[in-house]
Amino acid sequence: MVEQTDATIIQFNGVSKTFAAKNSAHEVKAVQDVSFSVKRGEIFGVIGYSGAGKSTLIRMVNGLETPTRGRVIVNNRNVASLNSSDLQQLRHRIGMIFQNYNLLKTATVYQNIFLPLKLEKIPKDEIKTRVEKYLKIVGLWDRRDSYPNQLSGGQRQRVAIARALAHEPNVLLSDEATSALDPETTESILTLLQDINKKLGITIFLITHELEVVREVCDRVALMDQGNLIEIGNTIDIFTHPKNEITKRFLGASDSLGVPKDLLASEGKDNRLLLLQFVGEQAKKPIIATLSDKFHVKPNILAGSISYLKGKPFGKLLISLDIQDQEMLKKEIDYIQDQGVVVKEVNSYE
Amino acid sequence: MNNFFSEWGSTLITGLSATLAMTIVTLIITVIIGIPLGILLVETNVSGMYPNKTFHAILETIINVLRSLPFIILLFLILPITQIIAGTTIGIRGVILPLVVYCAPYLARLVESSLLDVDPGIIEAYQSMGIKNSKIIFSILLREARAGLTRALTISTIGLIGATAMAGLVGAGGLGDIAYQYGFQRYQPDIMYASILVLIAVVQLVQSFGNWLAKKLAK
């Protein structure tokens, strides 16, 4: 059971969803006994391979799917128990964006945002104000008279975001919103989502199979596999200390950073192999150089990588240190740890 | 040429106006019945907004039965019903009901397929915004399907014009009737060809207009 507090905006309580399979005797267990909650104001991501049950999970938040067991509570309301008019009310407070944008091809950018508000019977003046406001936020006010097929994928997703925001929701759901976009466009959409989260204070609950998406924007992340919630935690912790084997595999977080086994084995004979992980400022410190000055050792660098983690540089370095002097080695490791670097021993036979 | 027109002009014009009258009146009623039927076919299906297996199966059966009957058979088959509803079984009045019964199920099928062409993701997006299903159908689904619906109407109209050619059998006149009466029964090929040419021109016109409109509405 997850505790319900004011800080909680979405809560999954022992949620399962089973589909009756169309052409086979056994059913599909898309989501299995999942419990966790999303906090107000955060960006929460669920990652997992295709078919893991992510879409099914997110669709239960706004009642597009109904759980077979358990409860999904959003804005303090049990989604499945609402009558249709209450569900509509709740849905006005939950925006959703999709991989395929789902814009009307017969309507201009302006109309695409205007129409749903009109169908909600919001006063016309209010609608006009909102359309302008949110089209400006997504940077497409000057394209208001274009049709979706005259826009790029990234621009279409911006229109879809403006459409979702125009309902002034307090949660935005994103089902693979960047999965059809190229890396640069993905980047710009992610920046926009972060802006929306910060400036408008909208909670974002996203699902994706793309690692970069959660790594760059999510405060917390959960990994799903075959309907089960495998691991959940702060993005930085999950990326630096994944606990579960499936998580490690998914993160591509083999500690050997892809160095061939035979090389690891030969290097590991008289050396200790260490994986150093730096986040943020530490990534810029010349730790290896200082280490070799201070202890007069020559660490061998076997592999390295750098990427962004929540907007901060995230570096990994696989080094080997001489094993002869155990005491010295311990001091060296302590020193590295004192610099705020996460140190992990790597088995040469891993 | 002048001779031909002074001799047959008024016959052709009478025939054309009878064809147009039958087509337009039938079309209006067909649209009123066929489009809702098409919507029902889609929305009462398992994948629709109001799934109802029994209702859907009954609707399917009726539409399939009606669609398997050639117009000429239908015309005679429903004579008693025509008599009750239209008060007559002859003339333009007497042919409207059979034409509608023939055409509406056809249009319903075409409407069904153009509605199914609308990306279900769009419907889902509007549901996720908390918009009522009925509003989604009338303001979103029909709007997004409008190019396909225009093509469906064009095809139905042309099918309908074809069916009106047989209306002569119950004395409703029309271009098809002229071709049959003069061409076949009295062997006067010039008037037969003239009426066929007018018929072809009407069909061409409908098709071109339909294509143009569908393209304009597609965006």
Ligand SMILES: Nc1ncnc2c1ncn2[C@@H]1O[C@H](COP(=O)(O)OP(=O)(O)O)[C@@H](O)[C@H]1O
């Ligand atoms: N409406 C449905 N009917 C039957 N099976 C479904 C349905 N929706 C999803 N599934 C099945 O549930 C599983 C999880 O799907 P989904 O939630 O879409 O995964 P993901 O979004 O992680 O790729 C898959 O095996 C999928 O085939």
Ligand SMILES: [Mg+2]
């Ligand atoms: Mg999915």
